[in-house]
Amino acid sequence: MSIVVGFVPTPAGEAALTAGIAEAKLRNEDLxxxxxxxxxxxxxxxxxxxxxxxxxASRAAEAGVKATVIQPPYQHDLAxxxxxxxxxxxxxxxxxGLRHRTQVGKFILGSHAQRILMQADRPVLAVxxxxxxx
Amino acid sequence: MDxxxxxxxxxxxxxxxxxxxxxxxxxxxxxxxxxxxxxxxxATIAILLPLTYNVEPVTAIIMLAGIFYGAQYxxxxxxxxxxxxxxxxxxxxxxxxxxxxxxxxxxxxxGLAAIGSFIGGTAAIIGLTFLAxxxxxxxxxxGPPEYTALALLGILLVATISSGAKAKAxxxxxxxxxxxxxxxxxxTGQSRFTFGNLQLADGIDFVPIAMGLFGLGEILYNLEERxxxxxxxxxxxNVWPSRKDLKQAxxxxxxxxxxxxxxxxxxxxxATIASMASYAMEKKRAKQPERFGKGAPEGxxxxxxxxxxxxxxxFIPLLTLGIPANATMALMFGALLIQGVTPGPQLVEQNPExxxxxxxxxxxxxxxxxxxxxxxVGIFVKIxxxxxxxxxxxxxxxxxxxxxxxxxxxxxxxLVVVFGIIGYLMKxxxxxxxxxxxxxxxGELLESSMxxxxxxxGGDPLGFFGRPISATLLIVFVLVALLPxxxxxxxxKFTASTLVTKPDIKEKV
Numbered sequence: 030m031s032i033v034v035g036f037v038p039t040p041a042g043e044a045a046l047t048a049g050i051a052e053a054k055l056r057n058e059d060l061x062x063x064x065x066x067x068x069x070x071x072x073x074x075x076x077x078x079x080x081x082x083x084x085x086a087s088r089a090a091e092a093g094v095k096a097t098v099i100q101p102p103y104q105h106d107l108a109x110x111x112x113x114x115x116x117x118x119x120x121x122x123x124x125x126g127l128r129h130r131t132q133v134g135k136f137i138l139g140s141h142a143q144r145i146l147m148q149a150d151r152p153v154l155a156v157x158x159x160x161x162x163x
Numbered sequence: 164m165d166x167x168x169x170x171x172x173x174x175x176x177x178x179x180x181x182x183x184x185x186x187x188x189x190x191x192x193x194x195x196x197x198x199x200x201x202x203x204x205x206a207t208i209a210i211l212l213p214l215t216y217n218v219e220p221v222t223a224i225i226m227l228a229g230i231f232y233g234a235q236y237x238x239x240x241x242x243x244x245x246x247x248x249x250x251x252x253x254x255x256x257x258x259x260x261x262x263x264x265x266x267x268x269x270x271x272x273x274g275l276a277a278i279g280s281f282i283g284g285t286a287a288i289i290g291l292t293f294l295a296x297x298x299x300x301x302x303x304x305x306g307p308p309e310y311t312a313l314a315l316l317g318i319l320l321v322a323t324i325s326s327g328a329k330a331k332a333x334x335x336x337x338x339x340x341x342x343x344x345x346x347x348x349x350x351t352g353q354s355r356f357t358f359g360n361l362q363l364a365d366g367i368d369f370v371p372i373a374m375g376l377f378g379l380g381e382i383l384y385n386l387e388e389r390x391x392x393x394x395x396x397x398x399x400x401n402v403w404p405s406r407k408d409l410k411q412a413x414x415x416x417x418x419x420x421x422x423x424x425x426x427x428x429x430x431x432x433x434a435t436i437a438s439m440a441s442y443a444m445e446k447k448r449a450k451q452p453e454r455f456g457k458g459a460p461e462g463x464x465x466x467x468x469x470x471x472x473x474x475x476x477x478f479i480p481l482l483t484l485g486i487p488a489n490a491t492m493a494l495m496f497g498a499l500l501i502q503g504v505t506p507g508p509q510l511v512e513q514n515p516e517x518x519x520x521x522x523x524x525x526x527x528x529x530x531x532x533x534x535x536x537x538x539x540v541g542i543f544v545k546i547x548x549x550x551x552x553x554x555x556x557x558x559x560x561x562x563x564x565x566x567x568x569x570x571x572x573x574x575x576x577x578l579v580v581v582f583g584i585i586g587y588l589m590k591x592x593x594x595x596x597x598x599x600x601x602x603x604x605x606g607e608l609l610e611s612s613m614x615x616x617x618x619x620x621g622g623d624p625l626g627f628f629g630r631p632i633s634a635t636l637l638i639v640f641v642l643v644a645l646l647p648x649x650x651x652x653x654x655x656k657f658t659a660s661t662l663v664t665k666p667d668i669k670e671k672v
Binding site for chain 2 (some may be wrong): 038066067068070071072073075076078079081102132
């Protein structure tokens with residue numbers, strides 16, 4: 030069993046990572062840090078640079094948690110493909126970050142977080158960026 | 164001061180608000196597509212050709228020229244930041260530029276490249292200002308035999324000098340010449356290769372060929388790369404190079420300007436070859452060549468200067484002789500023809516506003532690029548976030564729409580699609596579309612001047628060797644044609660000599 034963290038280089042992503050590390054330590058489970066971006070574009074904000082990922086891994090190591098970092102690109106639908114990764118890792122818990130998005134924005138652009146929350150077949154821990162998660 | 168009068172009048176043309184606006188539009192588009200790998204200046208000019216129909220010739224060429232030299236600036240950005248050359252001419256910038264970025268000196272590399280590009284471009288325009296009228300004056304005496312020889316030499320040089328397989332380039336050029344013969348014979352009115360189709364009777368238009376081969380073909384080819392992983396955006400800080408960096412790079416900027424200027428004039432030369440030659444020269448001249456590839460500022464400044472200088476100076480053969488030196492210039496040639504202007508030695512005399520307007524617009528364009536390139540790097544990099552799956556359909560739609568609007572003819576659209584498929588297959592099998600388009604453009608000139616001169620000579624082909632200029636050009640032609648044979652013989656003699664490995668970089672047009 031392991032804990033899967035959906036990680037993006039934003040405050041919400043950092044908060045999810047912090048919560049994920051704490052939870053992994055608590056449950057004494059492994060941590061899988063997933064950083065996924067849609068393929069096709071040359072540059073994507075949600076791709077974490079190598080140094081940020083290395084830092085994330087070292088933060089987990091400092092806390093005494095065994096962590097693996099993976100960067101699988103997704104093609105069409107982040108929620109579906111993320112949940113495939115979750116199933117493959119046989120996760121006991123999913124940790125994701127939430128950011129505020131207006132009703133209209135959610136209507137037009139949709140929300141990956143919402144879809145993960147609805148579609149996941151296991152517990153999801155949703156964390157906010159302002160530290161309210163801990 | 165007689166000489167300078169038309170030059171100053173040219174500035175009056177550039178400073179007209181419309182022309183200034185189109186210059187700005189041109190350099191901004193150039194910069195944007197320079198940033199985008201896969202979409203080169205030739206493709207963009209081909210796609211935007213229909214846009215230039217309704218504006219004055221000088222305005223149209225100012226914009227298209229802006230796209231061309233603007234792309235040289237833009238290509239640097241992705242080379243340095245992401246190790247993805249936006250243009251073929253900035254491939255060598257990757258070696259040292261990306262290393263500089265990894266050392267946290269991305270801003271310095273970009274700043275040096277922009278300053279070098281500005282100096283190289285401006286130096287080349289000054290050279291163009293003084294050299295072009297001289298060349299044009301010399302070429303005024305050219306008759307049909309000289310043009311025959313010049314066109315032959317131009318096609319051969321483009322086919323052989325440009326990187327990539329020579330045999331394939333020659334095949335492409337031959338197909339281009341064949342396509343140029345389609346339509347009614349200009350002397351006898353006989354229909355050739357029209358298959359009874361009335362729409363082919365006037366010959367195949369240049370624009371659908373260019374839009375298909377460069378525009379649609381390129382878009383289709385790039386769609387194959389739609390499954391690529393995205394990279395993290397990199398941050399750029401401190402764009403202004405320090406005084407020490409500038410001092411270190413000043414020599415290479417000077418050398419790059421000169422080298423680029425002369426390589427740009429040569430047919431088949433151009434920005435790509437100039438940048439590679441400059442990198443090789445800087446490495447050879449350096450006191451510690453081992454610094455190259457590890458973030459040497461000269462390795463960025465030299466090639467970037469050279470490619471801009473070459474991009475500018477490649478206008479010389481086009482504007483003075485009417486012979487395009489590379490594929491992008493062939494498109495420029497086509498654009499001029501559409502506007503009813505025949506580029507050639509008479510251009511400076513008969514159309515001074517156009518000639519000097521275009522030349523002087525490059526000063527303004529370079530200043531605009533220098534102003535934009537340093538502070539706006541971040542904004543230009545944002546365009547890389549657009550996925551190919553979105554970008555490709557939009558560009559394809561614009562291409563087809565543009566093809567239709569030229570003559571309101573669906574036949575043109577069909578031609579674009581057909582040539583788009585041909586262009587895609589050519590790219591796929593390693594044929595460059597450049598020689599084909601160039602040979603197509605020069606084919607008409609070649610045929611008409613050859614037949615005209617044969618009429619003058621009474622059908623005696625040896626007459627070409629009876630005139631000094633055409634004889635010299637033809638001898639050069641024969642030499643260039645035989646060069647591979649001579650080289651292979653020489654190689655067989657000195658098999659022990661060291662093998663020079665060249666980087667296998669395909670010209671992306």
